[in-house]
Amino acid sequence: xxxxxxxxxxxxxxxxxxxxxxxxxxxxxxxxxxxxxxxxxxxxxxxxxxxxxxxxxxxxxxxxxxxxxxxxxxxxxxxxxxxxxxxxxxxxxxxxxxxx
Amino acid sequence: xxxxxxxxxxxxxxxxxxxxxxxxxxxxxxxxxxxxxxxxxxxxxxxxxxxxxxxxxxxxxxxxxxxxxxxxxxxxxxxxxxxxxxxxxxxxxxxxxxxx
DNA sequence: TACCTTAATTATAATATTCTAATATAATAA
DNA sequence: TTATTATATTAGAATATTATAATTAAGGTA
Numbered sequence: 001x002x003x004x005x006x007x008x009x010x011x012x013x014x015x016x017x018x019x020x021x022x023x024x025x026x027x028x029x030x031x032x033x034x035x036x037x038x039x040x041x042x043x044x045x046x047x048x049x050x051x052x053x054x055x056x057x058x059x060x061x062x063x064x065x066x067x068x069x070x071x072x073x074x075x076x077x078x079x080x081x082x083x084x085x086x087x088x089x090x091x092x093x094x095x096x097x098x099x100x
Numbered sequence: 101x102x103x104x105x106x107x108x109x110x111x112x113x114x115x116x117x118x119x120x121x122x123x124x125x126x127x128x129x130x131x132x133x134x135x136x137x138x139x140x141x142x143x144x145x146x147x148x149x150x151x152x153x154x155x156x157x158x159x160x161x162x163x164x165x166x167x168x169x170x171x172x173x174x175x176x177x178x179x180x181x182x183x184x185x186x187x188x189x190x191x192x193x194x195x196x197x198x199x200x
Numbered sequence: 201t202a203c204c205t206t207a208a209t210t211a212t213a214a215t216a217t218t219c220t221a222a223t224a225t226a227a228t229a230a
Numbered sequence: 231t232t233a234t235t236a237t238a239t240t241a242g243a244a245t246a247t248t249a250t251a252a253t254t255a256a257g258g259t260a
Contacts, residue, residue: 015217015218041219042219042220042221044219044220044221044222045218045219045220048218048219063226063227065227065228066226066227066228067227
């Protein structure tokens with residue numbers, strides 16, 4: 001991987017909301033409304049960050065009726081967050097029946 | 101490390117020039133003019149990127165007469181670049197006597 | 201002292217990122 | 231069909247980042 005690509009990849013990760021999303025999905029799928037509640041952010045904003053992570057290949061999505069579920073697609077981000085000592089558990093949160 | 105700090109750290113790294121600087125110093129010290137020649141960038145620009153990396157604690161500097169030598173101060177960045185498969189050797193380059 | 205070299209700082213314009221609000225799309229239900 | 235829910239997209243202003251040029255500062259030498 002060249003410096004340009006590596007910098008682009010790191011830039012994709014380099015946002016607190018996107019790191020929280022990664023932490024939230026690293027134990028399993030989450031739909032957008034669930035992330036919206038968890039992160040307490042506007043729907044459009046969550047959707048935009050999800051699009052950025054998906055475009056970079058870090059997340060992958062799956063349609064489930066009206067919902068879209070996102071999951072981690074690149075395990076390397078976990079390794080990177082572990083090196084930095086990020087507590088991945090801090091974004092674990094139960095889904096309610098209405099959310100997923 | 102919280103998400104805000106981790107994102108800040110990654111943002112510091114997330115620039116091709118800064119990654120090239122990290123790769124250049126990971127085998128040993130380099131002075132600014134040497135980096136300037138290696139990277140083929142303007143002095144001011146190199147100095148600015150060095151300042152960004154130093155502020156983040158990724159590099160440390162040492163005065164040597166008229167020169168300032170920079171070295172890697174945080175080995176975690178090497179581990180991160182290895183995860184991404186970045187070829188760190190691509191920025192190795194001999195210093196001339198005039199440069200260091 | 202004056203001069204030269206190296207590096208850091210400042211100012212600025214160009215570009216990129218981010219969040220919000222508004223709108224559009226898509227799936228489902230009534 | 232119309233309405234509702236979930237998500238995506240677009241447009242925008244505000245903010246941040248970047249590279250260049252100009253200036254400053256600091257170290258060494260004649």
